[in-house]
Amino acid sequence: MAPASRTADFERLYRDCYQDLLRYALRRTSQPETAADVVADTFLVAWRRFDDLPPGNGRAWLFGVARNVLATQHRSARRSADLAARLRHELGGAVVTAPEPPAEISAAFATLNDADQELLRLVAWEGLSAEELAVALDCSANAARIRLHRARNRFAAALRSPSITK
CATH class of the missing domain: 1.10.10.10 (Winged helix-like DNA-binding domain superfamily/Winged helix DNA-binding domain)
Structure with missing residues (x-):
């Protein structure tokens, strides 16, 4: 596909699907900025893999990508929460004493x-x-x-x- 045609086709897909994907992400996240990240990451994947979009089913394919992006974000958030809990437990007994000079x-x-x-x-x-x-x-x-x-x-x-x- 020619670069100009590819860009025009991607822009059309973006305009046609952006609001639907944003609503999808907003319904599944607790923070608007997280939803915006999901949509941005979805379109980044779409741009990189534009030749993999099934003809006539680009919108459905984008929902599949958004679903995977959300799952990745949830796993990452869960790992971060687990790590934070483990660190709180490990560091809970730590005593820090700063020197007290004159x-x-x-x-x-x-x-x-x-x-x-x-x-x-x-x-x-x-x-x-x-x-x-x-x-x-x-x-x-x-x-x-x-x-x-x-x-x-x-x-x-x-x-x-x-x-x-x-």
């Missing part, structure tokens, strides 16, 4: 930008080496060392700041 250290730390704070936390709290920090930051080890050095210098300067020591 007030002047907390005040100096709070003056740093978010990037510096995260760098220093990764090294101090999580125990990452400069090489591991480079992996976490997706940069070279040298760049990580430089960033860490600069963050430490800014932290030291903040600690020496007269507004912090009062």
